Amino acid sequence: MSSPPLVHVAGASREFPAGKVRALDSVELSFGRGEFLSIEGPSGCGKTTLLNLIGLLDRPTAGRIEWAGADTTGWREGERARRRLEGVGFIFQRFFLLPTMTARENVEMPLRARGRPTAERRARALELLEEVGLTSRADAYPHQLSGGEEQRVAIARSLANQPPLLLADEPTGELDIAHAGEVMDLLQRAHTIHGATVVVVTHNPDVAARARRHLTIRDGRLVRDTAQE
Amino acid sequence: MSRLGPLHHARLQTVLAVCAVAAAVALPVVLLSVGRGVVSHEINALSTSGYQLVVSGPGEYGIVQAHSLARQIDAVPTVAAASPILSVAVDLSAPGGGPVPLLAEGVIPAAFTATLSPQESGLFPNPLPLGDPTDSAHFAGGSYSGPAIDDLLVSTPLASADGLTVGSTVRLALSSQTGNGTAFRITGTFGVPPSIFGSTAAFAGLLPLSDLQLLVGAATNGTSGVIDAANEVDVGLAGSATMSPAAVSTAQRTVQALVPYDTVSALSTEVSQLETADTILTGFYVALSSISLSIGLVFLTVVLLRRVEADRSLMAIRRAIGEPARSLAATWARDAVTMGAAGAVGGVIAGIVVVKILAADGPPTVAQIAGFAVFDPVVLGLLALSVVGLAALVSLAATRRALALPLAEVLRG
Structure with missing residues (x-):
């Protein structure tokens, strides 16, 4: 008997009450461990909505999301938060580092939320910062970092709990080409070395080119799902 | 962090x-x-007062036969002193000045001193320079035939406000008698204890009870003879009785029996x-x-x-x-x-x-x-x-x- 996919999106739709906008329409999708996917499409087509549903940040108005074969529909917010903490690393276009914490403290945050001992989380944070090349910036606050550095800290934070799934929403959207390349290298590395499943929402063809599987969305519908040989 | x-x-x-x-x-x-x-x-202030019981009666002056009543109360075993007090507003006229209001308090000097609290004692000269400490010579068994003392103690605020000095003479009279009145010699001053709820002593004067009774017509009247009036009698208990609610209560009942038509209240009740x-x-x-x-x-x-x-x-x-x-x-x-x-x-x-x-x-x-x-x-x-x-x-x-x-x-x- 084969193991269930890491995530199964089963006919999921998402409507927003204001104006009854259907952002996502009956999307059917599955992916397993170790995949590297890109979600592409024009602005407002529903890419981020799909990512939010996969990452349990939002709930579908129809259909369901399954995680490792378990239907997430009935999970309460506390359960969803716990699953996110253990199972997903988020990387956002605008980084979303906490401004009152240093780079190291930002990376420690998911570990602290899991109740890890101080020494362990400090060591793990420094290890991850070293991995993204920011050991020397560990005590810097976000406003003292460049955009590329902030996103590297965000990637380190997303890896802190060694989640099986990394969800990146336009991770290079606010970076120049050089920094964008560095960030994608790190995601590639997380995929290769840590074995994480990576799902990247992007407009950028160079970013999309890193993926092995390409999903295209238009008007809320999944119109193409191609795997790269 | x-x-x-x-x-x-x-x-x-x-x-x-x-x-x-x-x-x-x-x-x-x-x-x-x-x-x-x-x-x-x-x-x-109430708990450390020099007296524990207060006898008061209805009417203008309340207590009659005050000298006699004080002696009867004094005879109660646990009582240390009984001090009748007559309080009357009068006019005080100093030489060269107009009349000023004065709360005159007529007291039996020794009894008054015996019912002062330790704090109050420091405010008054001891003994009070008001002549006969028992006020019995002038009272003379109710005939008021003895020599009048006509001494007066004034509060320091009053003395200060009106330039009254020890040794000077002033005249006291009921407001309706301004122009007549009786001459009194100021023999001393007393301090004013801080008080909020009680009557102020800032513009008060102390004088012998019988002198004040005669001055204000509270000694005798034309129809019923001697009335020897006071407004209240402060009763101080002796020794450990002051601290014992049971002893206070017993004394209260004993004194009440002496004055069945007057009110005898205990300060402990007021404290409560x-x-x-x-x-x-x-x-x-x-x-x-x-x-x-x-x-x-x-x-x-x-x-x-x-x-x-x-x-x-x-x-x-x-x-x-x-x-x-x-x-x-x-x-x-x-x-x-x-x-x-x-x-x-x-x-x-x-x-x-x-x-x-x-x-x-x-x-x-x-x-x-x-x-x-x-x-x-x-x-x-x-x-x-x-x-x-x-x-x-x-x-x-x-x-x-x-x-x-x-x-x-x-x-x-």
Whole structure:
């Protein structure tokens, strides 16, 4: 008997009450461990909505999301938060580092939320910062970092709990080409070395080119799902 | 980790919230400390009084046959002294000056001195320079045929206000008799004890009971002979009887039997009534204070809710990462408790400073009342703890708001 996919999106739709906008329409999708996917499409087509549903940040108005074969529909917010903490690393276009914490403290945050001992989380944070090349910036606050550095800290934070799934929403959207390349290298590395499943929402063809599987969305519908040989 | 980061983040809001809580706390601090201080002062004054029973009767002067009654009460075994007092407002005329009102108190000098509290004793010369200490020579068994003393003690404020000096002569008369009256020689002065609820002694004079009775027509009248009137008789008990409620009660009943138509009240009853009043007043102060505390806490809640809105993306990312609700609640509780505690401490300090300033520089009456304030650390501590507890409680509103943020919408910006 084969193991269930890491995530199964089963006919999921998402409507927003204001104006009854259907952002996502009956999307059917599955992916397993170790995949590297890109979600592409024009602005407002529903890419981020799909990512939010996969990452349990939002709930579908129809259909369901399954995680490792378990239907997430009935999970309460506390359960969803716990699953996110253990199972997903988020990387956002605008980084979303906490401004009152240093780079190291930002990376420690998911570990602290899991109740890890101080020494362990400090060591793990420094290890991850070293991995993204920011050991020397560990005590810097976000406003003292460049955009590329902030996103590297965000990637380190997303890896802190060694989640099986990394969800990146336009991770290079606010970076120049050089920094964008560095960030994608790190995601590639997380995929290769840590074995994480990576799902990247992007407009950028160079970013999309890193993926092995390409999903295209238009008007809320999944119109193409191609795997790269 | 920068634990107070969010507080630094919105400094103005934090300062305003702390000020609001401090202002809300300062009011009960002032009310409770001054209110309880005044009552404590009066209870203390009553508890340490030189007399424990007061005999009073109805009518203009109340007590009749005062000299005789005092002797009868003196004969009660546990009684140390019985001091009849006649209080009448008269006019005092100094040479070269117009009449000024004077609360004249007629006393039997030795009995009066024996019923002074230790604190009051220091305010009066001892013995009182009012001639015959027993007032019996002039009274002469009710014939008033003995030599009049016509000595007078005046309060220091009165002496100061009207330039009265020891050795000078003044005339005392009922207001209706201005122009006539009797000449009295000032033989001394006495100090004025601080008092709030009692009659003021600031413009009072002391003179022998029989002298005052004759002056105001309280010695005899044309139809029924001698009345020997007084307004009250203060009764001081002896030794350990002063401290024993049972002994006070027994003496009260014994004296009451001597004057069945008059009232005999025990100061311990008044103390008990004041304590009850204190409890009621404290409840009233707390109720009044709850209004200001509510306003302060509402302000704190609004500030916390505004901060949730200001930090909504940060709240959202913490939730997106999976931080448990209890961790978010702890963040807001810590913020609220920090602000609440700062406000409570600031409010207590502000309240104390306000009272101290009033005591030092307020109008005389206010300054006197403020001077009685008692800063009970237990009461102030409980007040501060209550505020901190309520602040933690209102932080739940912020937590609730933070947990209700639509994650996907907020993170999309």
